[in-house]
Amino acid sequence: WTKFEDVLGSLKKFIDQGKIRYVGLSNETAWGLTKFLELSKNNNFPRMHSVQNPYNLLNRTFEIGLAEVSVREKAGLLAYSPLAIGLLSGKYLNNQMPKNSRLERDKNFWTRYNKPNTKKAVEAYYNIAKKHNLNFAQMSIKFLEIQPFVTSVIIGATNMEQLKTNIESVNVELTNEIIKDINEIQKTYPNPCP
Secondary structure (H helix, E strand, O other), rough: OOHHHHHHHHHHHHHHHOOOOEEEEEEEOOHHHHHHHHHHHOOOOOOOEEOOOEEEEEEEEEHHHHHHHHHHOOEEEEEOOOHHHHHHHHOOHHOOOEEEEHHHHHHHHHHHOOOOHHHHHHHHHHHHHHHOOHHHHHHHHHHHHHHOOOOEEOOOOOOHHHHHHHHHHHHOOOOOOHHHHHHHHHOOOOOOOO
């Protein structure tokens, strides 16, 4: 493992040279983020401004420890995989396998999502969107957008229609009832795809 001090020292050189402005982490733990922040504060190293980790309705593990650090230390989450390779868009419901989809192309790569309760959780979340007359993908993204520790949601799209759908999530409103319904599914199927 590379020492934290060595990583921060190297990043400081690039900042001093004007090659980068801000730094952040990816796929980090609560301990790791805290350690980086502590060393930065005590040793005049650059400060980690963000952490880019997976976060979606099937993987809310960020909420366990990291969310508190993010809020208290102002190092927000850049949430990636908000639609869990498209599972939270509904395109794989009823065992559908769209041509050239990520799952169809790279099935063995996405083992994170091949878990016992994945399909049950996806269907339960889909039913919430249907019950409240919401687009499933937009509901899934909006839930992330409204979390106090999320700075940004990293969306991806294969085509313009998907991109427009994802962007329109900013105009969706999740009522307390919808949020309660979502949290009930999390209790029933806690983090099926960590």
